[in-house]
Amino acid sequence: MSGHVVCLFGVGVWLSSRQSPHYCTSGYQRVHWSAGQAELLLNPTKTTQPEEAHRNMGKSSGGAHREMAACVAVVLGLLFVAAVAATAAVSMDPAEMEALFLVMEAVSSDRDWRSENPDPCGAPWPGLECKPDGDAAAAPLRVTRLDFGVEPNPSCKDTAAFPTLVFSLSHLQSLFFVGCFKNPAAATALVLPPAANLSSSSLQQLSIRANPALSGVMAPQLATLTSLQVLTVSQNGLIGGEIPQGIGELTSLVHLDLSYNALTGQVPTEISELKSLVGLDLSYNSLSGPIPSRIGELRQLQKLDLSSNNLTGGIPASIANLTSLTFLALSSNGLSGHFPPGLSGLRNLQYLIMDNNPMNVPLPPGLGGLPRLQELRLAGSGYSGPIPEAFGQLASLTTLSLEDNNLTGGIPPGLSRLSRLYHLNLSNNGLGGAVPFDGAFLRRLGRNLDLSGNAGLCLDDRSVVRDIGVGVAACHAGGDSDALVAHGGVTGEGAMRGSVDGFQFRLLAPACVVLSCLVALNEYV
Numbered sequence: 001m002s003g004h005v006v007c008l009f010g011v012g013v014w015l016s017s018r019q020s021p022h023y024c025t026s027g028y029q030r031v032h033w034s035a036g037q038a039e040l041l042l043n044p045t046k047t048t049q050p051e052e053a054h055r056n057m058g059k060s061s062g063g064a065h066r067e068m069a070a071c072v073a074v075v076l077g078l079l080f081v082a083a084v085a086a087t088a089a090v091s092m093d094p095a096e097m098e099a100l101f102l103v104m105e106a107v108s109s110d111r112d113w114r115s116e117n118p119d120p121c122g123a124p125w126p127g128l129e130c131k132p133d134g135d136a137a138a139a140p141l142r143v144t145r146l147d148f149g150v151e152p153n154p155s156c157k158d159t160a161a162f163p164t165l166v167f168s169l170s171h172l173q174s175l176f177f178v179g180c181f182k183n184p185a186a187a188t189a190l191v192l193p194p195a196a197n198l199s200s201s202s203l204q205q206l207s208i209r210a211n212p213a214l215s216g217v218m219a220p221q222l223a224t225l226t227s228l229q230v231l232t233v234s235q236n237g238l239i240g241g242e243i244p245q246g247i248g249e250l251t252s253l254v255h256l257d258l259s260y261n262a263l264t265g266q267v268p269t270e271i272s273e274l275k276s277l278v279g280l281d282l283s284y285n286s287l288s289g290p291i292p293s294r295i296g297e298l299r300q301l302q303k304l305d306l307s308s309n310n311l312t313g314g315i316p317a318s319i320a321n322l323t324s325l326t327f328l329a330l331s332s333n334g335l336s337g338h339f340p341p342g343l344s345g346l347r348n349l350q351y352l353i354m355d356n357n358p359m360n361v362p363l364p365p366g367l368g369g370l371p372r373l374q375e376l377r378l379a380g381s382g383y384s385g386p387i388p389e390a391f392g393q394l395a396s397l398t399t400l401s402l403e404d405n406n407l408t409g410g411i412p413p414g415l416s417r418l419s420r421l422y423h424l425n426l427s428n429n430g431l432g433g434a435v436p437f438d439g440a441f442l443r444r445l446g447r448n449l450d451l452s453g454n455a456g457l458c459l460d461d462r463s464v465v466r467d468i469g470v471g472v473a474a475c476h477a478g479g480d481s482d483a484l485v486a487h488g489g490v491t492g493e494g495a496m497r498g499s500v501d502g503f504q505f506r507l508l509a510p511a512c513v514v515l516s517c518l519v520a521l522n523e524y525v
């Protein structure tokens with residue numbers, strides 16, 4: 001059949017070329033353009049082999065001259081290309097193509113997908129990728145990537161429904177729904193097919209993000225998507241329920257992000273079986289119970305974020321084994337108790353973000369041994385006792401937030417030597433004594449310095465109180481700074497203007513205090 005078509009085509013070309021010797025030069029365009037018709041003419045299940053075509057062509061044209069032979073060869077080549085393309089297009093599995101169209105129709109109204117893209121893998125749109133299923137020349141194309149929601153990918157219609165059928169695309173490797181299900185009036189549920197239907201899935205990346213109208217749970221069938229390397233189900237405020245225990249079976253997972261949903265229950269201890277995990281983010285949910293004690297088995301972990309949940313208990317000692325950790329965030333939970341000693345062995349830690357937990361212990365000096373630490377946030381956690389002098393060794397530190405605790409004693413002079421520090425908040429504690437910062441330090445931090453709400457702190461140079469409102473009064477001889485608090489302002493906001501250039505702030509010197517006190521009283525009383 002296909003041989004006859006090629007034969008007839010060859011005769012046609014030969015006849016045309018006799019009338020117009022230049023046909024061959026424009027032939028490429030014609031043949032290329034007619035690929036659609038070729039698709040209809042050629043037997044869809046057979047690829048025309050060049051030898052067969054050549055044989056047929058040879059018969060029909062009979063001993064042509066050299067120019068003609070070249071022309072025929074070119075046409076044959078083009079026909080072959082057209083035939084392969086046509087075969088590939090129609091060789092997309094019909095069931096898969098139908099499933100793809102149903103998915104597109106359920107989610108997107110950007111166009112009439114069926115009529116405008118009858119050959120999805122042959123002429124893919126942004127957000128769609130196909131790959132041949134195997135190495136054979138005639139391998140059928142399979143859908144490997146589908147991406148909805150963000151330009152230039154197909155946008156989601158107002159009535160988009162979560163297309164469970166998408167999981168029947170068995171060669172799909174990446175699937176994205178980003179900002180897709182947003183209409184509260186058309187809430188739709190994340191529904192997964194039964195486990196048996198998912199077990200052959202090739203999915204490596206599943207990203208369901210920023211879909212405020214998507215409800216449902218993390219179904220147990222998720223555990224059967226064992227090819228997954230990246231699982232993001234994030235910012236879908238209606239997705240609740242518990243994290244399935246079976247999640248421990250997704251042993252290829254490298255990134256797991258379930259943040260900003262409404263997940264409840266405990267962090268399953270099985271999560272510690274995800275040995276390849278580099279990033280784990282469960283922040284902003286309603287998870288309760290302890291941090292699994294086996295969390296330290298996630299040896300590859302670089303980022304751990306469990307912020308803003310209802311986790312209780314202590315920080316597990318095994319965290320000391322997370323030696324690759326660079327980012328640890330445990331803020332806004334119910335965590336309490338002592339830091340495990342091994343925490344100070346996390347040499348790669350750059351961010352320790354742990355505000356708002358009822359820790360109610362002294363600050364551990366061991367944190368001063370974290371050489372790469374850039375941000376240390378331990379506000380609002382009932383820490384008592386002094387700020388460890390060892391914090392002055394945190395040479396990489398840019399941000400230190402210790403506000404809203406019960407810290408007492410003086411500010412360690414070592415903090416003034418932290419040359420990268422640009423944000424220091426020690427407000428609302430019980431700190432006292434003279435502030436050990438010089439003019440250069442105060443200028444550098446400017447409005448990012450907040451010492452307010454520490455009744456016992458004072459500056460030993462009156463002019464600082466006047467020109468820089470760091471929230472601290474000038475020191476009195478008796479250490480009672482009440483008289484000046486009102487003038488000192490609340491924070492450093494707007495106060496650093498360079499007017500302090502040239503001032504040198506020194507440690508408390510009794511003579512200076514007496515003098516400044518006298519001058520101050522003179523001026524303000």
Ligand SMILES: *[C@@H]1O[C@H](CO)[C@@H](O)[C@H](O)[C@H]1NC(C)=O
Nearest residue numbers: 164165168192193194196197
């Ligand atoms: C699961 O697979 C079976 C058999 O392949 C099929 O009949 C059924 O429709 C599938 N169910 C879903 C929800 O995809």
Ligand SMILES: *[C@@H]1O[C@H](CO)[C@@H](O)[C@H](O)[C@H]1NC(C)=O
Nearest residue numbers: 284285286287288308309310
């Ligand atoms: C934590 O638990 C308390 C009481 O069980 C509840 O009122 C609160 O909403 C929870 N917080 C979060 C963030 O889930």
Ligand SMILES: *[C@@H]1O[C@H](CO)[C@@H](O)[C@H](O)[C@H]1NC(C)=O
Nearest residue numbers: 296316317318319320321342
């Ligand atoms: C770290 O891992 C080792 C080996 O698994 C284990 O013996 C040790 O107890 C762990 N350390 C902590 C603090 O849990």
Ligand SMILES: *[C@@H]1O[C@H](CO)[C@@H](O)[C@H](O)[C@H]1NC(C)=O
Nearest residue numbers: 380381382383404405406428
């Ligand atoms: C400080 O301690 C007192 C009692 O010792 C307590 O009432 C207060 O709530 C604590 N403040 C903070 C911020 O933890």
Ligand SMILES: *[C@@H]1O[C@H](CO)[C@@H](O)[C@H](O)[C@H]1NC(C)=O
Nearest residue numbers: 403425427447448449450491
């Ligand atoms: C310091 O912390 C307090 C209390 O949380 C906050 O109000 C203030 O804005 C912070 N100051 C700076 C400079 O960040």
